[in-house]
Amino acid sequence: MLLVKRPLLVAVPCFLLVLSFFFYISPRPRSRVQPARTPLTQPHGQHRFDGAWNYARDHDSLLLTQGECDLAFPDLFADLERAGVVRADRPITLGEIDSISPRNGYIRAMIHDQQLYVIAKEGAVWSREIATLSALNRAILTSPEPLPNIEFAFNTDDRIDDTAQWGYARRPEDELVWLMPDFGFWSWPEIKAASTKEILLDVERAEREGMNWTQKTDKLLWRGTSKLDHEIRNNLLSVTEKKPWADVKSLDQDGQQSMHSDYKTMPEYCDYKYLAHAERTSSSGRLKYLQMCRSVIVSHRLDWIQHHYHLLRSSGSEQNFVEVERDWSDLESKMKWLRKHDREAKRIADNNVKTFRERYLTQAAEVCYWRRLIQEWAKASDFEPEFFTEENGKKVQRGLSVETFLLMRAMDWDS
Incomplete structure (x- = not known):
């Protein structure tokens, strides 16, 4: 037994001595104030919003809660508030969405359980539709809070009908159109x-x-x-x-x-x-x-x-x-x-x-606007989307996930 214990009695003090030596020579944390980060060196997506907007720190934050969005961009949501007031006594119905005449640039979609689905389209799918779906999907995926289920339609044409749909621009008399950020926020390769x-x-x-x-x-x-x-x-x-x-x-x-x-x-x-x-x-x-x-x-x-x-x-x-x-x-x-x-x-x-x-016009403001659009549209609607439809007595999922649609640019697997 002494042959076993003696090496342990020697090894333990030696280990502690070596450990204290490395602790002594290791660098100590410094208490000096670190310089403010510039926009170019700000870690992407780092969320440190403290209630007061700081451009250098917050401009690329995609993780603001709705309460933080309100503090950061108090004047951003005026047109969404206007649209909500217009529909306060006349909620948006599924029949209204069904009655929209699809024309080139038309996309019908839904958000269900934090997933964006494309239900229908009209005409070719160009960069505008891809850009808008991509920007909307980014706002959904980065949301730190759950977003409501909604069904909606948008059109990417320069001029759209004054109906309950989303568009890039409206005239003062187009009271039923809900404004969304235009496709150029994502990219505009044609120009x-x-x-x-x-x-x-x-x-x-x-x-x-x-x-x-x-x-x-x-x-x-x-x-x-x-x-x-x-x-x-x-x-x-x-x-x-x-x-x-x-x-x-x-x-x-x-x-x-x-x-x-x-x-x-x-x-x-x-x-x-x-x-x-x-x-x-x-x-x-x-x-x-x-x-x-x-x-x-x-x-x-x-x-x-436009929305701003x-x-x-x-x-x-x-x-x-x-x-x-x-x-x-x-x-x-x-x-x-x-x-x-x-x-x-x-x-x-x-x-x-x-x-x-x-x-x-920062990315942080853009995702905040998209999420508020989703929330205000949900408040103004009197229905939630049905995830399934029935075909030949069987339940069938409506639409395609946005990821699949963006790859195929079509609603039919065989297109």
Whole structure:
């Protein structure tokens, strides 16, 4: 027994001695304050919201609860609240959804047990439908709270009927349309526009590398397509022709050569102090990109509304854009005033960045809006979706999971 115990009596003190030595030489935690993280080094998806919006920390957080969304974006949900009031005494019925006339861009879908399903479609499935379903699905999958079961329809066309469906834009009289973020928040490859997150990174990188206010071109920039029936855009071209304060061109005037020589990337847009915004068929998806720049947005009076347009301010201490007449008749006088009052122009540009780029157009704001849309639609509906239908006496699941639909881009396995 002594032969067994003696090695143990020696080994234990030796082990403790070695352990204390390593503890002594190991680095101690430092109490100094760590520097604030920049947007580029913020760990993706880290959730540390403390009740007060902090752009550098929170802009990419996809994990905010609804209560936290309310604190972070108190003014974001105005159009959803409007839509809820409209349906307060007349709930949305299944019959209304059934009565929508499907046309190109139509998607009917449901959310059931936190899973998005596509029930029906009309026409070809283009990038718009894919982008919208992908963005909606991201908001569902990252929600820290359960979302209600709903059934709904949306259409990705520029103009949609004033019925109980979701759309990218509406006119003031279109009271039944519920606004959703447009497809460009996900990506818009047709115009060589990446996701809003990628554009934001490019623009902020350019600013850090020296693109400051004094270095910007002191002109009004606009690029876009224009045809004979585009009165607003043609008027803009006419009013700005040969003006020393304007760099305004139509990209379709000279065909492919124009697209090659006159096309501007988003960081190149941001090189200008003034950026013109013009509607086309309905609203223009361009505005959210312009709002990424520390520039003065100059827009005619708008006929169309998107989900964040109520945040535009044309006067006062929070002014974040400059509004002109719909025919651009006062554009020259306002441009001359802005160029003579550079400090005021910069204040408007800074407000634009503070309101939109650094808050209400972030990925965090987008997922918060999608989830509130789901919740408000559920409150306004008098039915929940049926997950099964009956065919030949058997229960059959309705629709396809969004994952399957996005891969097939069709409702039929054999398509």
